[in-house]
Amino acid sequence: MAEGNEFATGDFVKLKSGGPVMTVKGYRKISDAFICQWFAGKKLEQGEFFPDSLEATTVDEKVN
Numbered sequence: 001m002a003e004g005n006e007f008a009t010g011d012f013v014k015l016k017s018g019g020p021v022m023t024v025k026g027y028r029k030i031s032d033a034f035i036c037q038w039f040a041g042k043k044l045e046q047g048e049f050f051p052d053s054l055e056a057t058t059v060d061e062k063v064n
Contacts, residue, residue, distance in 0.1 A: 006051050007034060013054045021059055
């Protein structure tokens with residue numbers, strides 16, 4: 001299991017399976033998951049993702 005130190009608040013990440021670039025909002029220790037935010041059009045979305053499903057990226061990277 002992860003220790004919640006792979007990413008810091010404000011880091012850009014994406015799912016290893018693809019998708020939009022997201023920003024790490026925080027880490028929830030009880031569920032061992034990162035809270036991430038992204039925009040779907042103009043709507044701000046948020047979700048929790050396990051560390052093993054995320055990888056670091058840049059804001060300039062294109063969506064898969």
